[in-house]
Amino acid sequence: MQSAARRRVVVDLGATTLDPLALAAAVDLAELAEAEFAGLFIEDVNLFRLGALPFAAEIGMASGTWRPLATVDVERMLRLQAERLQRALAEAAPVLAMAWSFGVARGAPLRSLLAARADVSVVPGAARRSRVHDGPEQVLRQAFQRRHAGGKGGHGPVAVVLGEGSVSGRTLESARALARSRGAAMLALASSASGPQGKRERPDTSEMRMIHLPDLAPETLARALGNAQALFWPLSEESAEGAVEIESLRLLLECPVVLVR
Amino acid sequence: MTGRMLRSEELYTRCDPAAFAFATTADLEDVVGIPGQVRATEALDFGVGIRREGYNLFVMGPPGTGKHRLVRELLAQKVSGASRPSDWVYVNNFEHPHKPLAIELASGRGSALRDDMRRLVEDLRIAIPAVFESDEYRSRGEQIDLDFAERQEKAFGELGAEASQQSIALLRTPNGFSLAPAKDGEVISAEDYERLPEADKERIQKAIAALQQKLERIIRLAQQWRRERFERVKALNREMTLLAVGHLVDDLRLRYADAPKVCAYLEAVRQDVIESRDDFLPQQKSGLPFLPSPSDAASLRRYEVNVIIDHGDGNGMPVVVEEHPTYSNLLGRVDHISQFGTLMTDFGLIKAGALHRANGGYLLLDVHRLLMQPFAWEGLKRALSTRGIRIESLGEMYSLVSTVSLEPEPIPLDVKVVLFGERYFYHLLQAYDPDFPRLFKVAVDFDDDVKHDAGNRDLYARVLGTMARHDGLLPLEGGAVARVIEHSARLAGDALRLSANLRRLGDLAGEADHWARTASRQAITAVDIQRAIDAQQRRSDRLRERIHETILRGTIMIDSDGEKVGQVNGLSVYMLGEHAFGEPTRITATTRVGDGQIIDVQREVELGGAIHSKGVLILSAFLAARFSTREPHALSASLVFEQTYGTVEGDSASVAELVALMSSLAEVPVRQSLAVTGSVNQLGQVQAIGRVNEKIEGFFDICRARGLTGHQGVIIPATNVDHLMLRSDVVEAVAAGRFQVWAVREVDEVVELLTGMPAGVADAGGAWPAETVNGRIARRLKALTRLRQQQMRLALQGPKGQREAQ
Structure with missing residues (x-):
């Protein structure tokens, strides 16, 4: 289904973490880069821990009634959901003539996503995680159909964080492609505390609107971003600290965080 | 005499x-009209003109009398220039689709409404998608979604935060939500939980229980918000659809303001379109190539107008002739189409019958064909009685089929039905169908x-x-x-x-x-x-020639000269459709002592019709009245139509039978050169018979073939003389004295002609002259009576008396 050289864009298709904005960004980026769309169904380890607790119970969103929940129930539910999503992806992806794959992993959602082999990882913003959407399969289909119909996406800008380290050319290239594709403005976020040396190392940002923030702390970024469509985060290395930073950021953001390697 | x-x-x-x-x-x-049919013409004029209930017409008379032509000519005059009746259409009943609505429109407006509705649907297929693709609709829809999402988000967010403060995580599960003790944002494992002190466990469980109640309330609220969202989206959709459909329907309503039922229908259309906006939006093609796409026109068929009666291009009142008056051809039907093995139907498949087409005018039907069709007569009567056309499926009515069917709204009926048929249909219907006199009050009787x-x-x-x-x-x-x-x-x-x-x-x-x-x-x-x-x-002459030949060859025995006791040439007629011919028939009689019974062999073997039997019984009455006024006669006699092998009907041979009996009784021979036809009453008067010309010609042909002698001829009732229109060869033979035709009024005249002996007239005491036919009969009867009395006496004396008698 994919050539050896083909890039991969991975996105979380987990039943509880699937996010329409992240999914839309992943679909757009995969098509723009002619990359493989890699759907990763992450079985949230928290749910298994929940199922193992003696008093575990679940209230149905539709029924509004409580029922006991055991580990075996969690496993069964997740397996069925993974199967449905895989079928939905197989039906939806062909509209874009796109290479695609579907995988299943178990663990903490973000860590599992970061651990996946991919050139681009799209991490869903978690500020809206409690928002109840249409069924996951429907969200998946809509993402592909929107792209197929030439949908432009949201109204806000595509943002890139110019951190202390260097921003890869691929990150900027991807951000530009997404912004052009959606007809969105580009926003470059930098810390006003950065020195002249840091500025010299920055790439060409002539087509971006530069915003200097007091710092690039998650809370500051979240306030500044507002209705941004996506935030491109410089991924210097996959370290435990980096993961914690991303987790802190995404918990405050509505838009997805795009990590380009 | x-x-x-x-x-x-x-x-x-x-x-x-x-x-x-x-x-x-x-x-x-x-010439206009039919010559001589004054009564029928008057009745027709009256029946066609009167517009009252039940004044339908039954036009009767033999075939070929010009009934149809006269009726059509008269109707053509009547309907030309008359105002055209209404158009009728069937439309969908949006409340009860199985009961389509009938709408009456002025002539020509049925097809106009159909075209208007087609244009409306075309316009809606453009206008509705345009409205739903507008920025306004998108924006308002997003606002509703956002409002819903924010309310939900806020509620769950606050609960999540409250839970987090108590080290409890609010988790999304595939089906809903759950609560679990957490540490550093991760749910603690079961083992870690077990290791917790009991107090902590109790605290956690209490906290979770309290949070569960709040979560339950939020979910109930979320359900309510979802319903609200759904209602708001629905209301928005309705509002936007109304925006598209409103003015289009209003334009149509203005155009049909004079037709309240159309306006009501258009209002129903408006409401249905508002509820069915998805049908007008572009739909995805079905995944299976053989399945129809939902966006196909089929889903919009319910807005079609089925014009079942269109008088737009008509000329005056309709005059409809239904040559094949089956139930459904008369009253209409509901067709079905097969879809994936299932029979489906809708109002568009309602088909008009002849009654629909003739409504407001005249319907011409042949009664024989009508009565031959199952249920057609009952259906017609029901329509005329109720003054409405109700289309009902026979199969469904009698539970012969089980499929989806319709109950179209009945259409008021104002039609004059003209039935054509033979008289016996009229009289049978009058006698046996109590509805008939009420529904067909005008009889138009054409003379033969x-x-x-x-x-x-x-x-x-x-x-x-x-x-x-x-x-x-x-x-x-x-x-x-x-x-x-x-x-x-x-x-x-x-x-x-x-x-x-x-x-x-x-x-x-x-x-x-x-x-x-x-x-x-x-x-x-x-x-x-x-x-x-x-x-x-x-x-048409094949059979006549064959019978004629068998007579001439002697196979069928007919004498045309000489004299025989108890044997007379009668005359019978063969009817073959419109062709008739006569042939002589030998009638013989034998007499003997007996109990006064005359045996008619034809009747005994059930080859005699009722009228024939009546004629024979009259003979018995005649003999008794003339010769046995004082004592019963002891005569037994047998009468036979020789060499007949089919049913004999009619009494036209009763004179011949009586003369054969009298000849046998009197033992006086009868001339075989004369044939006789005529019926007789019990007073001895000879009465007219039918087909006298054919009968005379039948005997003439035999005589001519054997050679005319001048003594041959036929005796007919005097009352038949006016009916004579004989062939020219018969007339010429009579003119040349080679054949005779005699007219008689009394049976005694026949007796004298055939026997050459005076019949005799009884004196004041009732006694007959000795050397007359009647005198000889009286004498013979008296002898038979004495013989009979003697036999009776001996029988009473027993075996001794019988031996003495021997």
Whole structure:
């Protein structure tokens, strides 16, 4: 289904973490880069821990009634959901003539996503995680159909964080492609505390609107971003600290965080 | 008292061509109406004109009398220029789709409404998607979604935060939510939980229990918000659809403001469109190539208008002739189409019947065909009684099929039905169908024949001229017309009447036209008419010739000379459709002592009809009344129609039977050169019979074949003389004295002619002269009575007496 050289864009298709904005960004980026769309169904380890607790119970969103929940129930539910999503992806992806794959992993959602082999990882913003959407399969289909119909996406800008380290050319290239594709403005976020040396190392940002923030702390970024469509985060290395930073950021953001390697 | 020998002039009434004031019928004007049918014409005029309930018409009379032509001519005059009746359409009933609605519209507006509705649907298919693709709709829809999402988000967010403060995580599960103790944002494992002190466990469980209640309330609220969102989206959709559909429907309502039912229908359409906006939006194609796409026009068929009656291009009132009056052809039907093995239907498959088409005008039906069709008569009566056309499926009515069907709204009926048929249908329906007199109050009775007078002769000439013109025939000369009129009298079986069977006269004229053209004539002459008559006769003559041959060969025994006791030549007629011919039949009688019974062999073997049996019983009554007024006679007799192998019906041989009996009783021989026809009553009077011409000709043909002697002839009732229209060869033979035709009034006249012996007249005391036929009969009867009395006495004395007698 994919050539050896083909890039991969991975996105979380987990039943509880699937996010329409992240999914839309992943679909757009995969098509723009002619990359493989890699759907990763992450079985949230928290749910298994929940199922193992003696008093575990679940209230149905539709029924509004409580029922006991055991580990075996969690496993069964997740397996069925993974199967449905895989079928939905197989039906939806062909509209874009796109290479695609579907995988299943178990663990903490973000860590599992970061651990996946991919050139681009799209991490869903978690500020809206409690928002109840249409069924996951429907969200998946809509993402592909929107792209197929030439949908432009949201109204806000595509943002890139110019951190202390260097921003890869691929990150900027991807951000530009997404912004052009959606007809969105580009926003470059930098810390006003950065020195002249840091500025010299920055790439060409002539087509971006530069915003200097007091710092690039998650809370500051979240306030500044507002209705941004996506935030491109410089991924210097996959370290435990980096993961914690991303987790802190995404918990405050509505838009997805795009990590380009 | 020997009857009267008829002169040749009495045997045929000629029509004098010189009486006609034209050279050919080309000089004559067309005739309107049917000659001589004054009563029928008046009845028809009345029946067609009166517009009251139950005044439907039954037009009766024999075939070929011009019933249909007269009715159509009269109706054509009546309906031309009359206002055209309403159009009728069926439309979908949006509340009860299985009960389509019928709408009446002014003539021509049915198809206009259909076209308007098609345009409306086309416009809606453009206008509705446009509205739903507008920025306004998107923006308002997003606002609703956002409002819903924010409320939900806020509620769950606050609960999540509250839970987090108590080290409890609010988790999304595939089906809903759950709560679990957490540490550093991760749910603690079961092992870690077990290691917790009991107090912590208790605290956690209490906290979770409290949070669960709050979560439950939020979920209930979320459900309510979802419903609210759904209602708001629905309301928005309705509002936007109304925006698209409103002015389009309003335009149509203005156009049909004078038709309240159309306006009500359009309002229903508006509401349905608002509820069904998805049908007007572009739909995804079905994944399976053989399945119809939901966006196909099929889903919008419910807005079609089924114009079942369109008088837009009509001319006056409709006159509908239904040649095949089945139940569904009369009352309409609901068709079905097969979809994936299931029979489906809708209001668009309602088909009109003849009653729909004739509504507001006239429906012409043949009663025989109507009665032959199952349920058609009942259906017609029901429609006329209820003054409404209700389309019902016979299969469903009788539970023969089980499929989706409709109950279309009945359509009010205002039609005049004209039934055509033979008289017996009319009388049978009058006798056995109580609805019939109530529904068909106007009888239009066409005569079988009309008076033979100068006026009608002139009218017949014009009828023939009209037929010739209309059918492209050569005109008829006066002589040809005269010959047709003579033939018409022959067909009527009465010199004083003319047959009203214009079809047969038309056929005759058509065939004569063929012969005239063959002879390169410019007009049809009497010769051509005669040739056509002869050819018709010849074509139908096979059976007559065969019987004639068997008689001449002696296979069927008929004597035409000599004398025989108890044997008389009767005359019978064979009817083969419109062709009839007569042949002589030998009737024999034997007499003996007995208990007064006359045995009719035909009746004993059930080969005699009721009228024939009646005739035989009258003979018995006649003999008893004449000869046994004081004591019962001890006569036993047998009567036989010799060599007949089928049913004998009618009493036209009763004179012959009586004479055979009297001959046997009197032991006086009967002349075989004379044949006799006529019926007799118990007073001995001879009464008229039918088909006298054919009977005379039947015996004449036998005699001529054997050689006419001048003594041969036929005895007929005097009351039949007016009916004589004999063939020219018979007339010529009588004129030359080679054949006789006698007219009689009393049976004694027949007896004298056949026996050559006086019949005898009883004196004041009731005694008959000795050497007369009646005297001999009286004597014989008395002898038989004495013999019978003697036998009875001996029987009473027992075996000794019988031995003495021996």
